[in-house]
Amino acid sequence: MSRLRDFVRTCARLALDFALPPRCAGCGTIVADVHSFCPDCWKQVEFLGEGGCACCGLPLQSTDQATCARCLAAPPRIARTRAAVAYDDLSRSLAIRLKYGRKVAIARTMAHYMAPLVKVDGDAVLVPVPLHRTRLWTRGFNQSALVARELSRRLDVAANVLALRRVRRTPPLKGMSPLQRRKAVAGAFRVTDRPAIAGKTIILVDDVLTTGSTADACARALKRAGAARVELVSWARVVKPSQLMR
Ligand SMILES: [Zn+2]
């Protein structure tokens, strides 16, 4: 019965997708292309793309090296970090609506801009940053899992939304020092399906990347379970204005 309901719902959604003109994910104006921004919002969005350090993705000071000094000195657990856009009012509004509003349409828009940043070679698996089950119960879904599924469809790469679990509730990290953050998320993640992870390139999927402590804790659990390489792709990234290259 529930399968029939899902089927009817999918048909209804597809019908709607065809019947309604595509709208800008930022302001709702009708646009020509599905899952894109109108020219006004486009001008506001700060696309981060492929620039910066080959490893952490942060802007490089004037140098001919591909990797920044920090990553050279201490290679991070996440071998490659990329985000589609800088975190600002517009990208935040999408992240909020992904949690509480037009989930599927927003997840598709995000995936549309994140997909070109994913470099797939060989045995890669998309793994969303998991929510704790109590959060999952109240919200009903994991917003990063929705984006991972859309990326999977677009890139034809496997997604595994269950292999990594958040086994401990973590407090909001806002306002904490780097050390406090690290402590707050230590041991919070666990791989529950080792064969799905071992020997593979794992591409972590997140909606908003702030300091990276949560993603780093995920990477730690994935590496422990035998992941060959861990990368991260997120929708938005908190970047200080001085870090933006114009
Ligand atoms: Zn717009």
Ligand SMILES: [Zn+2]
């Ligand atoms: Zn770097």
